[in-house]
Amino acid sequence: MCLRTIESERTVNNPFEELEGLLSEWEAGTLDDRGVERFREILRDDEAARVHFARLQTFNMVLMSEAGSGESMAMPTQTQSRAVPETVAKTAESSVGASTSEIANVPDRSARVLAFVVGALAASLLVAAFLWRPGRDAAFAGTDERPSATSVDEGNAPASEPSSRGVAMVTQLVGVNSHADGRALTTGQALVPGDFEIERGLVQIEFFCGATVVLEGPAQLELVTSDLARLSHGKLRAQVPPAAQGFTIEADDLRVVDLGTEFGVAVSADGADVEVFDGEVEVHHANDPARLLEKGDAVMHDRGGSFEKATARPDRFVDIESFHQQVSTRQSNRFEAWKRWSESFRKDPRLIAYYDFDDPGRWNRRLPCRIEPVNRGLDGAIVGAVPSKGRWDDKSSLEFKHPGDRVRVSIPGEYRSLSFSAWVRIDSLDRWYNSLFLTDEYNEGEPHWQILDTGQLYFSVRKQGAGTGTNNKRKVLSPVFWEPSLSGKWLHLSTTYDVDQCVVRHYLNGELLHEQSIPPDQVATTTRFGPSTIGNWTRPNRPDLDFAIRNLNGSIDEFAIFSEALSASEIQEMYDHGKP
Amino acid sequence: MTGIYATRIYVTAENRTEQFVQHLTEHQSRLYGYVYSLLGNHSRASDVVQETNLVLWRKIDEYDPAKPFSSWAFGIARYQVLSSLRDQGRERVLVDSELAEQLSGILEVEMDRLDDYRTPLRHCLARLDEEHRALIHQRYFREQSIADIAAALGRTSGAVKVALTRVRQKLFRCVSEQLNLNEL
Numbered sequence: 072m073c074l075r076t077i078e079s080e081r082t083v084n085n086p087f088e089e090l091e092g093l094l095s096e097w098e099a100g101t102l103d104d105r106g107v108e109r110f111r112e113i114l115r116d117d118e119a120a121r122v123h124f125a126r127l128q129t130f131n132m133v134l135m136s137e138a139g140s141g142e143s144m145a146m147p148t149q150t151q152s153r154a155v156p157e158t159v160a161k162t163a164e165s166s167v168g169a170s171t172s173e174i175a176n177v178p179d180r181s182a183r184v185l186a187f188v189v190g191a192l193a194a195s196l197l198v199a200a201f202l203w204r205p206g207r208d209a210a211f212a213g214t215d216e217r218p219s220a221t222s223v224d225e226g227n228a229p230a231s232e233p234s235s236r237g238v239a240m241v242t243q244l245v246g247v248n249s250h251a252d253g254r255a256l257t258t259g260q261a262l263v264p265g266d267f268e269i270e271r272g273l274v275q276i277e278f279f280c281g282a283t284v285v286l287e288g289p290a291q292l293e294l295v296t297s298d299l300a301r302l303s304h305g306k307l308r309a310q311v312p313p314a315a316q317g318f319t320i321e322a323d324d325l326r327v328v329d330l331g332t333e334f335g336v337a338v339s340a341d342g343a344d345v346e347v348f349d350g351e352v353e354v355h356h357a358n359d360p361a362r363l364l365e366k367g368d369a370v371m372h373d374r375g376g377s378f379e380k381a382t383a384r385p386d387r388f389v390d391i392e393s394f395h396q397q398v399s400t401r402q403s404n405r406f407e408a409w410k411r412w413s414e415s416f417r418k419d420p421r422l423i424a425y426y427d428f429d430d431p432g433r434w435n436r437r438l439p440c441r442i443e444p445v446n447r448g449l450d451g452a453i454v455g456a457v458p459s460k461g462r463w464d465d466k467s468s469l470e471f472k473h474p475g476d477r478v479r480v481s482i483p484g485e486y487r488s489l490s491f492s493a494w495v496r497i498d499s500l501d502r503w504y505n506s507l508f509l510t511d512e513y514n515e516g517e518p519h520w521q522i523l524d525t526g527q528l529y530f531s532v533r534k535q536g537a538g539t540g541t542n543n544k545r546k547v548l549s550p551v552f553w554e555p556s557l558s559g560k561w562l563h564l565s566t567t568y569d570v571d572q573c574v575v576r577h578y579l580n581g582e583l584l585h586e587q588s589i590p591p592d593q594v595a596t597t598t599r600f601g602p603s604t605i606g607n608w609t610r611p612n613r614p615d616l617d618f619a620i621r622n623l624n625g626s627i628d629e630f631a632i633f634s635e636a637l638s639a640s641e642i643q644e645m646y647d648h649g650k651p
Numbered sequence: 652m653t654g655i656y657a658t659r660i661y662v663t664a665e666n667r668t669e670q671f672v673q674h675l676t677e678h679q680s681r682l683y684g685y686v687y688s689l690l691g692n693h694s695r696a697s698d699v700v701q702e703t704n705l706v707l708w709r710k711i712d713e714y715d716p717a718k719p720f721s722s723w724a725f726g727i728a729r730y731q732v733l734s735s736l737r738d739q740g741r742e743r744v745l746v747d748s749e750l751a752e753q754l755s756g757i758l759e760v761e762m763d764r765l766d767d768y769r770t771p772l773r774h775c776l777a778r779l780d781e782e783h784r785a786l787i788h789q790r791y792f793r794e795q796s797i798a799d800i801a802a803a804l805g806r807t808s809g810a811v812k813v814a815l816t817r818v819r820q821k822l823f824r825c826v827s828e829q830l831n832l833n834e835l
Contacts, residue, residue, distance in 0.1 A: 088820075091816070091820060095815075095816045095819070099812060107743070107745060110745065111747065111750055114746075114750055115750060115753065121754055121757050122761075124754065125754065125761035125762075126827070128684060128687070128688035128758065128761070128762075129684060129761045129764065129765050130822075130826055132683065132687065132688075132762070132765060133680075133768040133769055134772065134787070134819070135791055136680055137769060503788065536701075543794075548793070
């Protein structure tokens, strides 16, 4: 970050700068007694300084409540947001009936600071609080994603654009048991430059230039750039569409430059082998003139340095089609296994809501709740989002892309402890808050489950009155778990809210990511949902404010809420049965 | 006749309570801002605001819907602040009782306009560079300490403190301009 000075404010001898400086020091806890004395002196003698102080404090108060709450901050987004067609907004409203617009909501965030009254004084007040009607009607229900004029700021480009070092991506795997970057290799994983090794199995890698490589283990491939890789040993087959011409594989001391084709390269103790199945490649060696190989040609370059002509034997190399056959066989096995598990899972009496997203109809805008016994009232309404490929080829998921994309649900009832579980594919974290599940309001006992742009999982349940401002200990942020190299990878996220132990736990892929205790007075022992949204936030009417954009950029493939804090082993089990 | 009359009274009483609660909740930020400005300590300010709420609630019978709620509420808050300052013990405070009296009038006026600041602030936040906005976000939402922010950025605490102060000043100037504060 560049901590440069801001020229426009360096006005000469601003009489209030000293006051502001002293106030900052006080807030940082670094103002000494002399400073306090000086501060009082300035204010005592100067009416204008007192006015300035009052304004500064009012401003600070608003800054804290706006920037600090998280609940009410409609921060501009990094990427320019798209306008949501009115029809989408209308769908949002009609698909949930009138429920959003009829919920009385308070006209100001401060209005939610009601707990002291509600808790300590009289329940009747709560009723009174819910009888209010906002000053204006709920004309904006469902349109909170409407981008505000302030959300686009073309004048200020980010100082440093976030970047990923990825050069390729894993798109298919069969029988591979390897790690990359210290993580188990899975499809959708971005690969950064460096050595890539598999002991067995097959992996399909798509280079960002457009070339696709099927690598057969045991093999070692060094990824250099998005159009260059070095094969140290093992076999690969490359398919290179015209757009990726020039894609190069180095094998031993050969450079195999593609001219739009499909070819195989094998490196063994004996030497390097290049075979062309379609199109042409150029083979370069030291200072020799380049050799052009055409369809059906092959050369063997042995360790002694001699070239030998041969005939291409495509069947030596796993071709992409039969590879996919293997992939889909294995996939459907896992998919079928998951389906069987899901049949019994949906009968778990602790389930409050469960959506498996396994319904590929593009225009079916109803998301069935899969709990058994069936409760149609828990079905969700899909707005904007469209089906896309799920964890397995035969399973669908729902993709959230646009600021308006969401699933509206309405979940009645009151609960105590809760657990959330979701299979999520995050393409990128574009928003400050990237929603998994948010209740419309943020009233007593209502949970908000989301991911921050930093890649931290964030969970909180509103407890009114207790712990305002900096004493708020309810926000439970995990360490950073997501980074751009995980883009496109299916992840299992889970969070448990245990009101008896006063603890929140975050899990990633079945493993505990973070555990945090909450002061008992800040734990809402009664939890509830009401109108809520998966993959976005549907804010109740807030006439005076800009709209928050919190849509997830990615897909959700399974989503469940439980009325109990699941144990670590139960979460591990969900992960094991659901992993792709 | 009696029946209708009785009903009307009942409705009126209910409306009064509703109105009271609405005002009270709407004024929480203002009250907090007022109290915090004078006490300079967040946990104490929370306590005093709660006490103030309690007192207001107990005195609901004195509440006159025809009169501005804020002056009534600020009056009671002021009393609570002053008694808190009296009982301060050895805790450090930024403002002494005398200065608190001097400041309370202007604070009431300004805090009453608090909601006017919100929209301009959002506009001004949007105008910040990404990095400065991130700084505000880290400090006020993540509640990271200056030392933590500094560590994450590989900067000294001093540099971050200065940067934060400047961003805040910039924001404040921007908000002031939008509100035409300097011309009032």
